[in-house]
Amino acid sequence: MRATVLGAGSWGTALASVLGGKGVPVTLWGRDAEVVQAITRDHENARYLPGIKLPAAIGATTDLARALEGAELVVLAVPSHAIRQVVIEAKRHLHAGVPIVSAAKGIEVETHMTMNEVLEDVLPVPMHPYLCFLGGPSFAKEVARNLPTAVTIAGRWERITRGVQAVFHTQTFRPYTSTDITGCEIGGCVKNVIAIAAGLSDGMGYGGNARAALITRGLTEITRLAVRKGANPLTLSGLAGMGDLVLTCSSDLSRNRRVGFGLGQGRKLEEIQRELGQVAEGVLNARSVHELALKARVDMPITQMVFRLVHESYPPQQAVTDLMMREIKSEI
Known part of the structure; x- marks a missing residue:
């Protein structure tokens, strides 16, 4: 071959x-x-x-x-x-x-x-x-x-x-x-956006509790969108979902996590991307996933927060407060 x-x-x-x-x-x-x-x-x-x-x-x-x-x-x-x-x-x-x-x-x-x-x-x-x-x-x-x-x-x-x-x-x-092509594709794409959120949290010094919450609730958002597009929800508990998400949110090798970490430290996006020297897919995908979620009428608050951070220069502390003060509800 x-x-x-x-x-x-x-x-x-x-x-x-x-x-x-x-x-x-x-x-x-x-x-x-x-x-x-x-x-x-x-x-x-x-x-x-x-x-x-x-x-x-x-x-x-x-x-x-x-x-x-x-x-x-x-x-x-x-x-x-x-x-x-x-x-x-x-x-x-x-x-x-x-x-x-x-x-x-x-x-x-x-x-x-x-x-x-x-x-x-x-x-x-x-x-x-x-x-x-x-x-x-x-x-x-x-x-x-x-x-x-x-x-x-x-x-x-x-x-x-x-x-x-x-x-x-x-x-x-x-x-x-x-x-399940759709499940694998949505999992592989949206995890990059969630990784920016996880990096932001770490950059702001919020610790393990916050990171675990973002990974878990991020998986919920990924699954919602994937299922709306016809995926099997079990796919998102596997390598293309949870596996890829955990890795990208928790390792310094992740360019998307490093973007979020820099933003959490108060650095400018342009400076962070210049230092990386490679594409961080989550920056572009924050827009495309956010717009797709609106189009599909899927609630994705973490994705929305990342979109506002990287494309509208929304203040990180205000974004965190907005997430924490959303209407309280049942987990499932």
Whole structure:
């Protein structure tokens, strides 16, 4: 099998490393010529995963047509806001019958579409059954270092998801399968927004009680939205829901948590993002999830708070007070 990974950032490189470590020939595509040249020359992505040697089976290119030539598996690992344009450019080089695995987590700002909906909007119908979606608690740096990781791969056809599962399965990377694309997608997207809230709480010094409350009530919001869009609520108690949420809210490796932490310390969003040097999906998704929740008439107060913080410069202390002083009610 020959695989292509579109996106030479930390996540795309880590997934390429999983496949390449099994001896699967992988072509990693990216727009940044310096990153691509360094991967080819040094077998290292020094910008996004410094100090981690990549398998010899990985090659890299900036040529999209060359990257996709002969691909028997395609992985989409570009940021969610770039998925539509990249797939439009790649479409004429993709072939029906080839599994396409989206590893992007987000909801498109302009349309409020999930990544599955975006891909089905761009790609021809015969390709739709071959779409799969990878989610779950998985920091790129830990995956690339071969630290034990478990994820979920969701898709329509069990035959396709099981095939993708087998290709990705290693001694340190364990995929489970699911047919609940919506649950996996909503869980993977909204957890980024909740992680900003958890980071904010920690940055303000509110402690473990507040963080646990935000994670738990955040999961409630994620489940409400996912179920409204047709998901199985049990999916959100698994790796793509609770698993991904706990990881993203509790680790300093989480860019979204670091955004919230900085805001909680009184820093400006622009300064925090500049320091990160990479995309924090939760910033964009705070808007798209908030607007989708309004459209779907789903109550998501934590998401609304994060939206106001990052897009309306709402004072953090006032946002916390607003949440705590909402009308009291039954938990379930």
